[in-house]
Amino acid sequence: MQNFQEQTITLAAICQVSYLVQKLARQGQSDEEALTTMLKSIMVVSPNHTLEVYGDDLNNIRAGLTMLVKHLGNGEHQKDPEITRYVVSLLSLERRLSKNNKQLQALGSRIEQCQRQLDHFTIESDTIIASLASIYSDIISPLGSPIQVAGNPEILKTSSNQHKIRALLLAGIRSAVLWRQVGGKRRSILFSRSKIVECAQQLLKQI
Numbered sequence: 001m002q003n004f005q006e007q008t009i010t011l012a013a014i015c016q017v018s019y020l021v022q023k024l025a026r027q028g029q030s031d032e033e034a035l036t037t038m039l040k041s042i043m044v045v046s047p048n049h050t051l052e053v054y055g056d057d058l059n060n061i062r063a064g065l066t067m068l069v070k071h072l073g074n075g076e077h078q079k080d081p082e083i084t085r086y087v088v089s090l091l092s093l094e095r096r097l098s099k100n101n102k103q104l105q106a107l108g109s110r111i112e113q114c115q116r117q118l119d120h121f122t123i124e125s126d127t128i129i130a131s132l133a134s135i136y137s138d139i140i141s142p143l144g145s146p147i148q149v150a151g152n153p154e155i156l157k158t159s160s161n162q163h164k165i166r167a168l169l170l171a172g173i174r175s176a177v178l179w180r181q182v183g184g185k186r187r188s189i190l191f192s193r194s195k196i197v198e199c200a201q202q203l204l205k206q207i
C-alpha cells in the first residue's frame with residue numbers, strides 16, 4: 001500500500017508540472033508556491049522517502065492531486081487532452097533517459113553544479129531557473145521528440161517564460177524517474193485508475 005501511495009504522489013507531481021506548464025504558457029503566470037516546490041524537487045537526489053522530495057508536505061502537491069482525480073476519475077470534469085499529452089510525453093522521455101547511461105551521468109553532474117549555485121542564489125532566481133532550463137535543453141530534449149508546448153505566442157517568446165517552462169519540464173522528468181523507482185508502470189495507469197483516484201482522494205483529505 002505504501003508503494004502505491006508513493007506512485008500516486010509522484011504521478012500527481014507529474015500532473016502538477018503539466019498543469020503549471022499549461023498555465024504559464026497560456027497566461028504567463030503560475031502558482032509560485034507550486035512552482036517553487038517543483039524546482040526544489042530537482043535538487044533532492046537522495047531522499048529518505050518520496051514525500052521528502054516535495055518538502056514533506058502533501059499541500060505542496062495539492063494542485064497535482066486535484067488534476068490526477070480530475071483526469072483519471074469518472075466525474076463530470078472535462079478532461080484536458082493537453083495535460084494528458086504532457087504527462088505521457090514526460091513519461092516517454094524519462095524511459096529513454098533511463099536507458100541512456102551517458103545522459104544520466106551528465107544529468108547528475110549538471111544537477112550537482114546547480115546545487116553548488118544554491119550557495120549564492122535562491123531556487124527561484126533567474127540564474128538557477130536558466131541553469132535548470134539549459135539542463136533540460138542539453139540533456140533531455142535530444143532524447144526524443146521535443147514536447148510541443150501550446151500557448152500564447154507572445155508569452156512563449158519571452159525568454160524568462162521559456163526558461164521556467166523548461167525548468168518545470170525537467171522537474172517533470174525528476175518526478176517521472178521517481179515514479180518508476182517506486183514501481184510506477186504505464187499499464188498501471190490504465191488498469192489501476194480507480195485505485196489511483198481513490199488514493200489521491202484520500203491524500204487530499206489529509207491536507
